[in-house]
Amino acid sequence: MKQRKFRTALGVIFSTFEMTLRQNVIDSFILFTILVQPILIALLAIWMLRDQAANHAIFIVIGSGMTGLWSSLLFVSGNSINVERWIGTLESLVASPSPLPWVILGKNLAHVTQSLVSMILSYFLAALIFNLELDIVNPGVFIGSLMLTIVAFVCFGAIIAPIFVMNPGVQGFQNAMEFPVYILCGFLFPIAMLPEWTTPLSYALSPYWAARALHGTSSGALDLPEVLFSWLMLVLFSVGSALLSAFLFRVMLRKARREATLGLE
Amino acid sequence: MNSIEVEHLKRIYTTTIGVIKRTKKEVVAVDDLSFSIPKGELFGLLGPNGAGKTTTIKMLTTLLIPTAGAARIEGYDIVEDARKVRSSIGFIFGGERGLYWRLSAADNLRYFSSLYFVDPEVSRKRIPYLLELVGLKDRAREKVEGYSRGMKQRLHIARTLLHDPDILFLDEPTIGLDPVGARELRQVVRGLHSEGKTILLTTHYMFEADELCERIAVINKGKLVALDSPQGLKKHVEDMNVLEIEVFGIQQDRIESIRSLPLTNSVSVIDRDQRQLLQIHSPSGSEILPQIMAVLGDQPTGRVALREPTLEDAYVRLVKEEA
Numbered sequence: 001m002k003q004r005k006f007r008t009a010l011g012v013i014f015s016t017f018e019m020t021l022r023q024n025v026i027d028s029f030i031l032f033t034i035l036v037q038p039i040l041i042a043l044l045a046i047w048m049l050r051d052q053a054a055n056h057a058i059f060i061v062i063g064s065g066m067t068g069l070w071s072s073l074l075f076v077s078g079n080s081i082n083v084e085r086w087i088g089t090l091e092s093l094v095a096s097p098s099p100l101p102w103v104i105l106g107k108n109l110a111h112v113t114q115s116l117v118s119m120i121l122s123y124f125l126a127a128l129i130f131n132l133e134l135d136i137v138n139p140g141v142f143i144g145s146l147m148l149t150i151v152a153f154v155c156f157g158a159i160i161a162p163i164f165v166m167n168p169g170v171q172g173f174q175n176a177m178e179f180p181v182y183i184l185c186g187f188l189f190p191i192a193m194l195p196e197w198t199t200p201l202s203y204a205l206s207p208y209w210a211a212r213a214l215h216g217t218s219s220g221a222l223d224l225p226e227v228l229f230s231w232l233m234l235v236l237f238s239v240g241s242a243l244l245s246a247f248l249f250r251v252m253l254r255k256a257r258r259e260a261t262l263g264l265e
Numbered sequence: 266m267n268s269i270e271v272e273h274l275k276r277i278y279t280t281t282i283g284v285i286k287r288t289k290k291e292v293v294a295v296d297d298l299s300f301s302i303p304k305g306e307l308f309g310l311l312g313p314n315g316a317g318k319t320t321t322i323k324m325l326t327t328l329l330i331p332t333a334g335a336a337r338i339e340g341y342d343i344v345e346d347a348r349k350v351r352s353s354i355g356f357i358f359g360g361e362r363g364l365y366w367r368l369s370a371a372d373n374l375r376y377f378s379s380l381y382f383v384d385p386e387v388s389r390k391r392i393p394y395l396l397e398l399v400g401l402k403d404r405a406r407e408k409v410e411g412y413s414r415g416m417k418q419r420l421h422i423a424r425t426l427l428h429d430p431d432i433l434f435l436d437e438p439t440i441g442l443d444p445v446g447a448r449e450l451r452q453v454v455r456g457l458h459s460e461g462k463t464i465l466l467t468t469h470y471m472f473e474a475d476e477l478c479e480r481i482a483v484i485n486k487g488k489l490v491a492l493d494s495p496q497g498l499k500k501h502v503e504d505m506n507v508l509e510i511e512v513f514g515i516q517q518d519r520i521e522s523i524r525s526l527p528l529t530n531s532v533s534v535i536d537r538d539q540r541q542l543l544q545i546h547s548p549s550g551s552e553i554l555p556q557i558m559a560v561l562g563d564q565p566t567g568r569v570a571l572r573e574p575t576l577e578d579a580y581v582r583l584v585k586e587e588a
Binding site: 008011012015016019022023026027087088089091092093094095096097098099103254257258259260262263 | 278279323326327328329330348351352356358360362363364365366367368372375376377379380381382385424
């Protein structure tokens with residue numbers, strides 16, 4: 001019984017993943033968010049650090065890729081609920097027997113996967129155009145960090161979705177959340193450059209631990225216990241986010257059905 | 266056994282007015298509504314705009330939680346057993362929204378069939394069958410954004426039949442369709458009914474309800490006004506005939522004069538380009554005609570006809586009586 005349910009869930013997640021990717025490849029806003037914006041940020045970072053670019057090339061590539069990852073999650077995942085509402089499919093999704101979190105999981109997975117493209121693009125930009133050396137010191141551990149980063153981002157995105165289900169107005173807060181996370185999580189420069197009082201804020205954000213693990217394993221700046229600690233934090237944040245998301249979905253969906261916010265009428 | 270049971274259903278919407286001093290305003294959309302629909306019946310829900318038809322359907326399809334009362338679909342409570350209800354129903358809300366326009370019809374159906382847990386083997390056969398049923402087989406691979414309104418409506422029908430539900434909620438399925446498209450869609454609805462599906466249909470087209478429905482509930486301001494078969498509803502106006510007179514540029518004072526005639530129950534005017542159609546409801550049939558012609562005097566007139574009252578006449582009387 002459980003096995004059948006698991007297979008059914010995988011089917012819904014995969015078909016949502018596929019459907020989302022098919023739609024996103026022809027969406028100019030999404031293409032800008034995952035392709036153009038991270039490239040602009042990478043260009044800016046390479047230019048700003050041009051004297052030291054050779055030493056920090058991999059840092060820049062991963063950092064700009066993470067900006068694409070975060071922006072995609074924040075804007076595309078959040079907005080996708082509002083888009084469903086505008087085109088009238090949110091009601092169809094909610095009224096189907098598939099639990100909405102399965103659908104959101106498929107969507108977030110698609111958004112995170114496609115935003116990895118921005119990391120690959122930044123890599124080629126730095127390697128081919130700026131002729132920078134891009135060695136990853138611990139490739140195996142780096143791949144592990146990348147996998148946990150994807151899980152952590154997907155789980156974090158699952159917190160955003162139910163809030164949008166309940167209240168389309170939260171879209172206004174998205175812009176305010178984009179750049180502070182770039183800075184506080186050390187995507188493009190180490191958080192040691194920030195005032196000391198901001199450090200606890202960084203520790204409280206899962207993207208910080210993702211950036212730390214990715215930067216640390218690519219440059220070799222972290223030893224294994226430090227990498228494992230970052231991984232542990234990513235796992236804890238992922239589990240916490242998933243539990244919080246499950247609670248929010250239950251509460252927000254009921255609230256949306258009570259307050260009639262699933263449709264536009 | 267009843268497929269749908271509605272007991273004292275009530276739904277209140279709360280809105281806020283004002284920016285600084287916000288006051289809450291409550292709107293009662295559905296007020297103490299009760300009815301039941303036996304298995305296999307095609308049931309109509311009629312009412313003017315804002316009567317609560319769509320709100321009722323949204324509650325029955327688990328999209329809204331009732332403020333009070335209860336409803337059961339196939340014995341399952343719409344609030345407590347929402348997931349079980351969702352598996353046994355299909356629904357369409359009138360209009361073009363509710364589809365992924367950037368995907369093809371086939372892709373839309375494939376995605377929705379996965380959401381309804383349709384076995385991939387089954388959906389591989391069922392999707393082409395449904396596309397043929399609604400006449401979209403030849404354009405199944407085109408993006409929905411290029412479809413006409415009628416094609417989108419038909420795709421909605423196909424979408425709602427993917428999991429072969431026993432109960433269908435069709436909210437104004439023919440709205441905005443051309444006469445040919447609407448007729449084809451009515452044919453599909455008739456076919457589904459003959460397969461034994463329980464259907465709750467809302468429409469503004471009285472002839473459509475008359476043609477399709479076995480029983481009709483008329484609601485107004487959220488309350489049940491009448492519940493009967495189309496023939497039974499027409500009995501509300503069996504005491505009158507409808508005299509139709511085509512006129513050209515009639516003055517308002519003449520309409521008022523006809524209204525004030527002793528045997529006139531009501532007069533309505535339908536504008537048709539340069540002409541107007543006077544519909545005079547009267548218990549005396551053609552006997553009132555000489556008096557009306559006297560009022561019209563030198564007014565240019567066209568066709569004059571006496572007809573039996575229709576469901577629309579009954580509906581108008583019922584809704585006006587409750588207004």
